[in-house]
Amino acid sequence: MIQIKDLRFYYPKSKIILDNITLDFVPGNIYGLFGKNGEGKSTLMKIMTGLLFPKAGYYRVLGKDISGRNVKCLQEIFMVPEDFELPGLKISTYEQVNSPFYPGFSRDQFYKLIEEFKLSADENISTLSFGNKKKVLIAFGIATNTKLLLMDEPTNGLDIPSKSQFRKIMALAVDEGKCIIISTHQVRDLHSLINHIVILDQSKVVFDQPLSNISEHLWFGKPMRDERESIIYSETSFGGKAMLFRQDRDETEVDLELLFNAVLSESNKINNALNTFHDEAI
Numbered sequence: 277m278i279q280i281k282d283l284r285f286y287y288p289k290s291k292i293i294l295d296n297i298t299l300d301f302v303p304g305n306i307y308g309l310f311g312k313n314g315e316g317k318s319t320l321m322k323i324m325t326g327l328l329f330p331k332a333g334y335y336r337v338l339g340k341d342i343s344g345r346n347v348k349c350l351q352e353i354f355m356v357p358e359d360f361e362l363p364g365l366k367i368s369t370y371e372q373v374n375s376p377f378y379p380g381f382s383r384d385q386f387y388k389l390i391e392e393f394k395l396s397a398d399e400n401i402s403t404l405s406f407g408n409k410k411k412v413l414i415a416f417g418i419a420t421n422t423k424l425l426l427m428d429e430p431t432n433g434l435d436i437p438s439k440s441q442f443r444k445i446m447a448l449a450v451d452e453g454k455c456i457i458i459s460t461h462q463v464r465d466l467h468s469l470i471n472h473i474v475i476l477d478q479s480k481v482v483f484d485q486p487l488s489n490i491s492e493h494l495w496f497g498k499p500m501r502d503e504r505e506s507i508i509y510s511e512t513s514f515g516g517k518a519m520l521f522r523q524d525r526d527e528t529e530v531d532l533e534l535l536f537n538a539v540l541s542e543s544n545k546i547n548n549a550l551n552t553f554h555d556e557a558i
């Protein structure tokens with residue numbers, strides 16, 4: 277659905293933001309795009325939606341060069357940005373004005389989501405809090421049913437019940453024909469939602485793995501004394517969390533926070549371990 281090869285990007289007079297980026301985003305998946313502040317996640321999303329153009333490299337979105345602003349292609353892409361302005365319209369008017377741009381838009385789905393988020397179609401968007409405005413945009417984005425849905429910090433501003441509601445809604449939104457990419461620092465909010473992890477660090481992709489490969493081969497928890505040899509990475513804070521080769525143990529839930537910290541400090545070690553397992557499996 278999105279193929280990126282050797283992509284490079286920098287802003288005018290800036291250092292290189294993205295370098296040598298090679299990624300393949302496939303339909304039927306929810307990707308988690310992670311990285312420290314300023315690593316270029318939003319920039320990469322803007323490139324994928326055709327809002328910015330790379331300086332070098334090959335990239336295709338839905339098989340097309342998106343810099344051509346092809347309408348058929350743009351109507352299959354929706355992005356919920358981190359910061360946004362919405363017009364001072366009633367929610368229903370906003371839907372009527374914007375939905376015609378998206379052929380797959382479902383009014384039923386939109387109003388169901390608005391109801392689920394405890395909003396009313398008659399409310400004026402300008403009077404809503406930031407979190408509630410974000411819910412309008414999330415509901416609209418899901419209801420567009422575009423093949424590609426990008427979300428930059430979607431849970432930022434959502435209250436605690438809305439975050440778990442968001443997870444449920446997103447899990448229902450994905451199907452074999454759609455690709456969803458979510459960038460966030462709130463990794464816990466994506467718990468049990470994403471099935472592929474991409475991590476950017478120092479302008480590069482340092483990690484790109486399906487969750488199934490991670491949970492199959494790595495174990496997350498507190499190790500026993502005799503397991504020290506299997507530890508790939510550990511953190512002494514919060515009771516000593518560690519990541520181990522899984523071997524004969526039962527599967528554990530992937531600790532995204534621990535994995536993220538581990539990749540930033542030991543990316544080669546972790547990638548080598550996972551790739552060795554992956555290659556052996558093939």
Ligand SMILES: Nc1ncnc2c1ncn2[C@@H]1O[C@H](COP(=O)(O)OP(=O)(O)OP(=O)(O)O)[C@@H](O)[C@H]1O
Binds near residue numbers: 312
């Ligand atoms: N319009 C711009 N002009 C120049 N530099 C920019 C512009 N927008 C972003 N940058 C710089 O590009 C780099 C990447 O920014 P970007 O917003 O893509 O990072 P991010 O990973 O999304 O960060 P965060 O996690 O803080 O949201 C940063 O160093 C930022 O200062």
